[in-house]
Amino acid sequence: MGTDLEIVLVRAGCSSEKNQEIYWIFSRAQLEFVLKELDHDDSSGSPVIARYQDMLLPVLSLGDYFGFTVDAVGESQKYMVLRSADENKKLTRLIVPSNFSPQILKLTNAFASLTDFTTPANSFHIRGAYSLGRDKVGVVPDVGSICQGLV
Numbered sequence: 001m002g003t004d005l006e007i008v009l010v011r012a013g014c015s016s017e018k019n020q021e022i023y024w025i026f027s028r029a030q031l032e033f034v035l036k037e038l039d040h041d042d043s044s045g046s047p048v049i050a051r052y053q054d055m056l057l058p059v060l061s062l063g064d065y066f067g068f069t070v071d072a073v074g075e076s077q078k079y080m081v082l083r084s085a086d087e088n089k090k091l092t093r094l095i096v097p098s099n100f101s102p103q104i105l106k107l108t109n110a111f112a113s114l115t116d117f118t119t120p121a122n123s124f125h126i127r128g129a130y131s132l133g134r135d136k137v138g139v140v141p142d143v144g145s146i147c148q149g150l151v
Contacts, residue, residue, distance in 0.1 A: 009025055009103045020137045022063070035079040055093065066119035
């Protein structure tokens with residue numbers, strides 16, 4: 001008996017340069033937890049750090065990181081704790097704020113790959129981009145390499 005692979009899809013609240021609505025796509029295994037509140041240190045001039053369980057983790061807006069302009073205010077702020085294993089199988093974590101709730105969906109082959117899609121900044125930290133329908137793009141951030149760059 002096989003198991004269905006699941007993905008997490010969350011609206012990014014920003015648009016591409018071609019005015020396409022952006023969504024983040026993660027594997028279900030990467031989403032560790034969704035927080036409604038965050039105990040964080042927002043000192044200017046340094047990265048935002050937040051306490052999660054007994055760890056201090058970086059907080060990073062993926063929209064800002066990839067150079068998109070935020071274009072929408074959604075529901076109340078949520079914080080997704082994402083995890084990824086590096087090449088040494090060491091687990092790294094990152095907290096990503098979102099104004100939209102993540103949706104868990106079954107992985108499908110219906111999404112067409114967009115080979116020419118780029119982000120305004122840090123395009124080398126995306127694993128792929130997919131068409132989610134008319135003027136909607138799903139972007140797969142490389143959580144592991146983003147975490148390594150923040151250390």
